[in-house]
Amino acid sequence: MSPSDDQALPGTIFDESAILSIKDLSRMCSVDERHIVEFVEEGVLNVVTVSSEWRFTGDALRRARLALRLERDLELNLAGVALAVELLEELAQLRRELGARR
């Protein structure tokens, strides 16, 4: 059976338009809210404050999960995680720019 549009699952982009509370994010990452707070304080996650509550965007889910994997698997501390996440994004950007030039 070949995929046809009417039986396909509708996907939505999970990005800046997706708004998450700290409760959502901690549930989705299966970690304590305290851990999310630490990521914010270390600058791993960006946050906006709306009526004195934190709001995250969809991309924070990807970053938080990446940070948690690095922390667990490489036994990094918070500062190490923050540095690794930044460097990995820089590397990904450089690879994209290099892309067609190889």
Next chain:
Amino acid sequence: MEFKDYYKVMGVARDATEAQIKQAYRKLARKYHPDVSKEKDAEARFKEVGEAYEVLKSPEKRAAYDQLGKDYRPGQDFRPPPNWDSGFEFSGAGQGDESYSDFFDALFGAQARAGRGRRGEHPGRGQDHHAKVLLDLQASLNGGTRSFTLRVPEIDAEGRLVSKERTLNVQVPKGILAGQQIRLAGQGEPAHGSGTAGDLYIEVEFQPDPLYRVDGRDIYLELPVAPWEAALGATVKTPTPGGNVELKIPAGSHAGSKLRLKGRGIPASQPGDFYVVLQIAVPPANDEKAKAAYAALAAALPFNPRASLGV
């Protein structure tokens, strides 16, 4: 089932200290971590190393493994003796979502998975699942249905973590970018009882395209032009993801000149742009006529391409 030599996997001696094992793990984990590594088979190697470390870092598991392993050689057929693990007490549960080898599960499966608790979740709600896929650029530009085969972790009847294949047909949302996630509501772990199913998040990376390079929402094409097309200006046929267009090259262009087609990048409320980066292709001087043409050009033009180098 094959006997696995965890000491060999980690590259440590059988009498290695805990500190040496930890050091070896950290080094290998940095080398093969799938988020960091570009090594071939990084994921498989990382799992192997993680499994070895899971056993060797725990004094109880290591003692049990050493006890059991003294009569085995790597690759030898292995069968755990009945009740082999009595007398060892296992503390601490496997925490990640990794699936270990049959060998590991035969040894530690029941114990390691038993403590796998469901932490801080809504009762009854299935867990979210996450996956990564490679997507063609056209899917983002035009939307459309793509079929993805994902490996999904599941707990089987014996409480072991196994991985099953699942194929999904997904309507790819138009305008998805590399690094973004597609959310499929209700496609994660099924509900427990009366709860709701978890969601599935698919992180997208673009397949390398033979023509185009993608940076954010912008798409780049390197377009070869002849020296006279760059110098005199020309209108040339140019591929774009939406089909061929006639592109006007301004006179006096040079290698690296960037021409922009506004709004022809990845679609969005503020769509990206399509950039054409010019490359000057040099015609070969492989016959008398071409050589004469080059010689005539050299004679007619006082041109020093190295003037900026001071020579």
